[in-house]
Amino acid sequence: VEGGHSEERSESLSGGEMAMEVEGGGGVVPQCFQEPVDWTGFEHGEHLPPPPHSSGEVYRARHGGSGFECVFKVLVIPIPNAQDIQPVIQGIKEAWNGPVGTHPGICALYGCTYDAPNHRVVVATEFMDGLSLRDHMRPGRPIPERVVGSVVSQLVDVLAFLHSQWHRAHRDLKPGNILLNRKGEVKVTDLGQSRQLQATLEQMSSFVGTQQYMSPQRIQGATYTSGCDVWSLGLIAQQCILGEFPYDAVLRERNETDPSIDIMIQLMEEGPPPPLPAGFGAEAREFCRVAMEFDDTQRPSSRALLEHPFVVGCADRQPLGGWVAESLAHMGRA
Known part of the structure; x- marks a missing residue:
C-alpha cells in the first residue's frame, strides 16, 4: 500500500466440497476457523501489497460473524482437475505444522482451502499490522x-x-x-x-x-x-x-x-x-x-x-x- 492508498473490496469465497482446513500453527484455532469452516463468511477488505512478480493477491479479511481479522493470500492455480491440488494443500499443511511445537516468530496459519470454481488456493494467516x-x-x-x-x-x-x-x-x-x-x-x-x-x-x-x-x-x-x-x-x-x-x-x-x-x-x-x-x-x-x-x-x-x-x-x-x-x-x- 503506497502513500496510504488502499483498495477496498467486499468479496466472498465460493466454498464447496473441495474445501480443506489446516489447523493453526500450534496455537488456539479461532472459533471461526474450527472445522467445518464456512469460508463464505469472510469478506475481503484492504488489498495489501503483494510480493513482486507474484501470481496471487493478499487481502486483509474479516469474519462477518465474529469480526475476527486475518490475512488471505490468494493464489490462482489454473489446474483443470481439482484433485491435483490435493498435494499442494497437503504440502502447506505439512510445511506449516512442524513435528515439535511451534515458535512465536512463525506467523500463525489458521486455515487453507481450495476454491475450485475459481481455481484458487486461499491461505489464511495471522494479521500483522506493520506489513512486511x-x-x-x-x-x-x-x-x-x-x-x-x-x-x-x-x-x-x-x-x-x-x-x-x-x-x-x-x-x-x-x-x-x-x-x-x-x-x-x-x-x-x-x-x-x-x-x-x-x-x-x-x-x-x-x-x-x-x-x-x-x-x-x-x-x-x-x-x-x-x-x-x-x-x-x-x-x-x-x-x-x-x-x-x-x-x-x-x-x-x-x-x-x-x-x-x-x-x-x-x-x-x-x-x-x-x-x-x-x-x-x-x-x-x-x-x-x-x-x-x-x-x-x-x-x-x-x-x-x-x-x-x-x-x-x-x-x-x-x-x-x-x-x-x-x-x-x-x-x-x-
Whole structure:
C-alpha cells in the first residue's frame, strides 16, 4: 500500500466440497476457523501489497460473524482437475505444522482451502499490522542498524528453531515473507512453499523475483540446506543497512544501468557482494560477512549465530516497534 492508498473490496469465497482446513500453527484455532469452516463468511477488505512478480493477491479479511481479522493470500492455480491440488494443500499443511511445537516468530496459519470454481488456493494467516519488511524498504533509504539488528535477532531465533527442531529450511526467506508489527515483533510467513507448490508456481514464472535472495549454491542447483537461509538473511540485513541491494555497487562499476535477472544471478555465482563499508558498525559488518560466507561449508549455522554480538546486542524490540510506527505514518498508515 503506497502513500496510504488502499483498495477496498467486499468479496466472498465460493466454498464447496473441495474445501480443506489446516489447523493453526500450534496455537488456539479461532472459533471461526474450527472445522467445518464456512469460508463464505469472510469478506475481503484492504488489498495489501503483494510480493513482486507474484501470481496471487493478499487481502486483509474479516469474519462477518465474529469480526475476527486475518490475512488471505490468494493464489490462482489454473489446474483443470481439482484433485491435483490435493498435494499442494497437503504440502502447506505439512510445511506449516512442524513435528515439535511451534515458535512465536512463525506467523500463525489458521486455515487453507481450495476454491475450485475459481481455481484458487486461499491461505489464511495471522494479521500483522506493520506489513512486511519489503513494504518499508526504499531505495536510498537505509534502515537504522539497531532496527535491522532487532529484525535479525528475532529471525535468527526463528531459523535456529526451524533448522534444529523442525530440521528443515524455510526455502523462501525474503523481505516480503518477513512480517512486522507495532510491538516490534517479527514473524516469518509462507512456510507452506512446499516442493509441490513451488513446482506448480515455477511453471507460472511466479518465483522470478525470489531468485535474488537465493544462495549461490542454490542458484547452481545444489540441494537446499539451512545454510541457504543464513545466506538469505545476511543479504537482507545488508540490503536494509545499506539502503540498496548489496550487489548494486558492483553493477555500477560495470556500468550495468538496467541489469537483467540473469546478470544478477551471474554476479551472485561469482562471489559475495562487497562488504559493508567501514563507516558502519563492526558487529553489523561482521554479521553480514559471516552470514554471506561464499563457501557454505564455512558459513555458520543459525544456531551458532544466536551467540553473535550483533544478534545478542540487538535483542531489544523497542527500537523496531517505534521505527515501524514512524514508517507506517510516513506511508499514511498512522
